[in-house]
Amino acid sequence: AQTVTQSQPEMSVQEAETVTLSCTYDTSESDYYLFWYKQPPSRQMILVIRQEAYKQQNATENRFSVNFQKAAKSFSLKISDSQLGDAAMYFCAYEYIFGTGTRLKVLA
Amino acid sequence: NAGVTQTPKFRVLKTGQSMTLLCAQDMNHEYMYWYRQDPGMGLRLIHYSVGEGTTAKGEVPDGYNVSRLKKQNFLLGLESAAPSQTSVYFCASSYDLGRPQHFGDGTRLSIL
Numbered sequence: 001a002q003t004v005t006q007s008q009p010e011m012s013v014q015e016a017e018t019v020t021l022s023c024t025y026d027t028s029e030s031d032y033y034l035f036w037y038k039q040p041p042s043r044q045m046i047l048v049i050r051q052e053a054y055k056q057q058n059a060t061e062n063r064f065s066v067n068f069q070k071a072a073k074s075f076s077l078k079i080s081d082s083q084l085g086d087a088a089m090y091f092c093a094y095e096y097i098f099g100t101g102t103r104l105k106v107l108a
Numbered sequence: 109n110a111g112v113t114q115t116p117k118f119r120v121l122k123t124g125q126s127m128t129l130l131c132a133q134d135m136n137h138e139y140m141y142w143y144r145q146d147p148g149m150g151l152r153l154i155h156y157s158v159g160e161g162t163t164a165k166g167e168v169p170d171g172y173n174v175s176r177l178k179k180q181n182f183l184l185g186l187e188s189a190a191p192s193q194t195s196v197y198f199c200a201s202s203y204d205l206g207r208p209q210h211f212g213d214g215t216r217l218s219i220l
Contacts, residue, residue, distance in 0.1 A: 009148075033206040035209075043196070044211070044213060045198065045211035047209075050208055095205045095206075096141055098143075098153075099150055100148060100149055
């Protein structure tokens with residue numbers, strides 16, 4: 001069965017700095033999809049970024065990018081130029097399997 | 109554009125009572141999902157559906173039943189509520205497993 005592990009329950013970053021959130025997963029499949037979702041205090045789940053496993057190129061969306069290491073089964077999220085509005089819970093997901101989340105605090 | 113709508117948003121039940129949570133989506137998505145979110149445990153899949161008339165068990169299906177009689181609706185039922193089912197419940201939908209899920213706003217359910 002597939003599993004997703006987020007080993008950082010909480011992270012902090014200074015405004016305008018860069019932070020990386022870690023995620024590892026386990027699967028025996030060769031083609032699959034990975035996602036990062038953001039959940040602000042409003043509780044709404046918002047897609048941050050999506051990665052297709054058969055694509056070698058790392059996905060990017062503005063200030064958000066991933067470091068996808070297929071052989072290592074690692075899928076980390078890098079947030080550049082952190083903003084106060086980035087403060088939220090971040091969930092890594094392997095299709096419909098979610099990790100336990102990382103709470104990101106952004107310090108002014 | 110409504111997206112995914114969950115009804116109700118809040119509910120308090122007594123142990124042993126039954127209830128149904130309704131999820132409706134207007135995006136013509138094939139896949140629909142029910143999750144529960146508990147502190148420190150992320151989102152755990154209860155049941156999901158890959159199309160009208162189909163349902164499948166997820167990670168934590170015990171104590172719940174689901175039905176998808178219409179493509180746009182996915183119902184989650186609690187036949188005999190237990191305090192362990194106190195949680196926030198999210199419904200989501202997607203075109204397929206490779207596409208992002210669209211989530212409802214969640215239902216906070218408390219069982220006394």
